[in-house]
Amino acid sequence: MGRISESTVRRLSHYYRVLDEVHAEGRRMISSRRLAERExxxxxxxxxxxxxxxxxxxRGLGYNVAHLREEIRSILGLDRRWRVAxxxxxxxxxxxxxxxxxxxxxxxxxxxxxxDPARIGQKLSGLTVLDAAALPAAATLxxxxxxxxxxxxxxxxxxxxxxxxxxxxxxxxxxxxxxxxEGVALRTVDMTVELESLSFALRQARAPRRRRGxxxxx
Amino acid sequence: MGRISESTVRRLSHYYRVLDEVHAEGRRMISSRRLAERExxxxxxxxxxxxxxxxxxxRGLGYNVAHLREEIRSILGLDRRWRVAxxxxxxxxxxxxxxxxxxxxxxxxxxxxxxDPARIGQKLSGLTVLDAAALPAAATLxxxxxxxxxxxxxxxxxxxxxxxxxxxxxxxxxxxxxxxxEGVALRTVDMTVELESLSFALRQARAPRRRRGxxxxx
DNA sequence: TTTTGTGAACGTGTTCACAGCG
DNA sequence: CGCTGTGAACACGTTCACAAAA
Numbered sequence: 001m002g003r004i005s006e007s008t009v010r011r012l013s014h015y016y017r018v019l020d021e022v023h024a025e026g027r028r029m030i031s032s033r034r035l036a037e038r039e040x041x042x043x044x045x046x047x048x049x050x051x052x053x054x055x056x057x058x059r060g061l062g063y064n065v066a067h068l069r070e071e072i073r074s075i076l077g078l079d080r081r082w083r084v085a086x087x088x089x090x091x092x093x094x095x096x097x098x099x100x101x102x103x104x105x106x107x108x109x110x111x112x113x114x115x116d117p118a119r120i121g122q123k124l125s126g127l128t129v130l131d132a133a134a135l136p137a138a139a140t141l142x143x144x145x146x147x148x149x150x151x152x153x154x155x156x157x158x159x160x161x162x163x164x165x166x167x168x169x170x171x172x173x174x175x176x177x178x179x180x181x182e183g184v185a186l187r188t189v190d191m192t193v194e195l196e197s198l199s200f201a202l203r204q205a206r207a208p209r210r211r212r213g214x215x216x217x218x
Numbered sequence: 219m220g221r222i223s224e225s226t227v228r229r230l231s232h233y234y235r236v237l238d239e240v241h242a243e244g245r246r247m248i249s250s251r252r253l254a255e256r257e258x259x260x261x262x263x264x265x266x267x268x269x270x271x272x273x274x275x276x277r278g279l280g281y282n283v284a285h286l287r288e289e290i291r292s293i294l295g296l297d298r299r300w301r302v303a304x305x306x307x308x309x310x311x312x313x314x315x316x317x318x319x320x321x322x323x324x325x326x327x328x329x330x331x332x333x334d335p336a337r338i339g340q341k342l343s344g345l346t347v348l349d350a351a352a353l354p355a356a357a358t359l360x361x362x363x364x365x366x367x368x369x370x371x372x373x374x375x376x377x378x379x380x381x382x383x384x385x386x387x388x389x390x391x392x393x394x395x396x397x398x399x400e401g402v403a404l405r406t407v408d409m410t411v412e413l414e415s416l417s418f419a420l421r422q423a424r425a426p427r428r429r430r431g432x433x434x435x436x
Numbered sequence: 437t438t439t440t441g442t443g444a445a446c447g448t449g450t451t452c453a454c455a456g457c458g
Numbered sequence: 459c460g461c462t463g464t465g466a467a468c469a470c471g472t473t474c475a476c477a478a479a480a
Contacts, residue, residue, distance in 0.1 A: 001422075005449065009418050013411040014395060031461065039395050043461090044451055051463055059462045060458045076414050077421030091313035096409075098309045101393070107413055145416060168423065169416040171409075175319070177232060177257050185419035187412040191314075191389075193231040194405040195325055196294045198363060198387040200227050201403035203295030204219075205386065223471065249439065261439090262473055269441055277440045278480040 001052070008049045012072055014039050015046070019069040031062035081106045085138050085167070087158050088149035089114040089122070089129045092173055096149060097125045111141055115154065132158070138165040145169045152176055159186075219270070226267045230290055232257050233264070237287040249280035299324045303356050303385070305376050306367035307332040307340070307347045310391055314367060315343045329359055333372065350376070356383035363387040370394055377404075 018038045022030055032043040032050075039046075050056055050068075053075055057063045073079050084107050086093055096102070097109060114120060115132040122129045135158070138146075146162035148155055148170060155174035162170060169185040172178050175192045236256045240248055250261040250268075257264075268274055268286075271293055275281045291297050302325050304311055314320070315327060332338060333350040340347045353376070356364075364380035366373050366388060373392035380388060387403040390396055393410045 004418075004422075006415065007449070009415050010411050012418075013408075013414040016414070017393065017410075033461085040397065042451065044453090044464095045449095047462060048450080048464080055463070057462050058458065059456070060460045062461065075418070077417035078414065082417060082420075091316045095309035095313035099409075101410060102413065105410060105413065106417070144420060145413075169420050171412055171416060175235065179258065183423065185416050185423070187416055189407055189409060189412055190231075191317075191407060192235075192319060192323060193228050194389055194407055195320065195323065195363075196231040196234075196296065197224065197227050198389060198403050198405055199295035199300060199324070200222075200230070200293070202300075202362065202387050204222075205401065205403070225471070251439080260473065262442095262475090263471095265439090265441060266472080273441070275440050276480065277478070278438045280439065 004052055008052060009076075011039070011041070011045070011049050012076060015049070016069065016072045016076065016078075019065055019072065023065050023069055027065055029062045030065050030068075032057070035063075078106050081108055082145050083141065083143050084109045084145045084147060085135075085141070085143040085162070085165075086112045086147045086149060087114070087132060087135070087162070088151075088154075088173075089116075089119045089124060090149065090151075093147075093149035094124055096147060096173075097127070107145070109147075111138060111143065113138075115150075132161075135161040136165055138162070138167070143167055145171065148172045148174055148178075150174060222270055226270060227294075229257070229259070229263070229267050230294060233267070234287065234290045234294065234296075237283055237290065241283050241287055245283055247280045248283050248286075250275070253281075296324050299326055300363050301359065301361050302327045302363045302365060303359070303361040303380070303383075304330045304365045304367060305332070305350060305353070305380070306369075306372075306391075307334075307337045307342060308367065308369075311365075311367035312342055314365060315345070325363070327365075329356060329361065331356075333368075350379075353379040354383055356380070356385070361385055363389065366390045366392055366396075368392060 015035060018035060032046040036043040036046045056068050056071055086097060086109050089112055097112060102109065111130060112124060112127050113130050113132040113135055119129050120131050143165060144167065146167040148158050150158055152174050155172065155176055156178055159170055159178045159180055163180060163184055170180060172186060172188045175190045178186060180186050233253060236253060250264040254261040254264045274286050274289055304315060304327050307330055315330060320327065329348060330342060330345050331348050331350040331353055337347050338349045361383060362385065364385040366376050368376055370392050373390065373394055374396055377388055377396045377398055381398060381402055388398060390404060390406045393408045396404060398404050
């Protein structure tokens with residue numbers, strides 16, 4: 001399969017969610033146009049995205065909802081379960097642990113780590129918080145994905161420990177660019193960037209035109 | 219000012235963070251190459267991004283750290299404070315409320331809403347949880363940004379209530395595409411999409427080649 | 437010599453538009 | 459006729475490469 005763009009993969013997730021809903025509504029078929037409308041994109045985009053993986057539709061009819069849903073499920077690797085370790089038992093870590101949606105999509109949090117002695121040994125959502133120093137032993141747990149919900153300063157170090165423990169994918173919530181070896185997939189969720197991007201957009205809306213700020217350096 | 223791409227704005231946030239660090243380290247000047255290295259991108263990208271807003275550097279010398287930091291701060295609209303309302307006092311909502319980073323960047327959460335009677339009236343991080351039915355009154359609070367941390371089903375409805383209350387920017391944590399009127403900025407943080415994108419990447423890594431799944435429709 | 441600022445070249449993702457099939 | 463699948467056209471973001479300035 002050729003190189004698939006990150007945007008295509010993200011849209012696939014969205015299609016999957018829409019198909020879930022449409023399936024629950026009892027509809028049997030759906031056209032690329034309808035699917036596109038629910039996502040606010042063009043129908044050509046939907047067809048192009050799907051075409052990278054095969055021909056799932058019937059000309060004149062559209063796509064079979066249940067079938068396409070299963071195809072995307074398999075493409076996204078959701079037809080199996082993934083073993084996830086969470087590092088950081090603070091506010092965000094606890095919130096992620098309590099969020100039922102992960103398990104529902106096939107992501108099982110099987111271990112949680114923290115460095116704070118006050119947190120180690122505590123029970124959170126049925127899991128005992130382990131000492132982050134024990135991260136190397138995560139290899140024996142068969143962890144495939146690591147979630148980093150630590151403070152900024154610890155993030156890079158934790159990423160390296162996770163990689164050393166054999167993790168092949170990392171979801172990072174710390175507001176910093178992490179460096180990981182090639183072959184390890186990294187996704188970052190940075191709420192600060194999102195807020196600042198909003199603030200930029202709002203500022204533009206109020207004061208639309210402005211040009212060449214120039215000004216002194218040094 | 220011409221249309222600025224979303225990616226440029228996001229990188230600006232990253233530059234800002236790097237400049238903070240470099241500033242704290244006491245360095246006076248920084249070159250586009252150094253700035254780029256810290257973010258894992260090319261120096262041309264840094265210079266191009268900055269050039270959309272002005273000429274902040276000195277040839278042969280680089281950029282004055284403190285000055286560039288202030289310029290970006292102003293570009294991103296971080297030279298003022300923003301009034302934020304949080305809707306949803308569940309796990310994610312509470313975690314966001316407790317996160318000190320928002321206030322540090324100029325985003326003040328001044329109200330929190332929920333629909334659950336068990337939560338209304340509770341104190342969370344010094345704020346009393348208000349009834350979501352009172353959202354229209356948020357207009358009198360001068361709220362500019364709304365953060366949606368509700369369950370999936372309520373998200374679109376809440377978005378509309380926020381817009382009606384005069385909010386011009388929305389940060390959405392619900393895993394769904396929201397529809398908002400033109401002129402309202404929307405950013406979505408969808409952890410499910412990130413995880414599924416990871417799962418796709420890992421699946422690819424194991425079983426690289428595969429082609430044309432074809433198969434029956436209907 | 438170092439490093440910026442930027443037009444031009446390049447590459448990649450999106451949209452168009454239509455042939456092909458049901 | 460309706461709708462998919464896809465090459466071609468297009469738009470847009472990134473990288474190159476170099477003139478200009480310190």
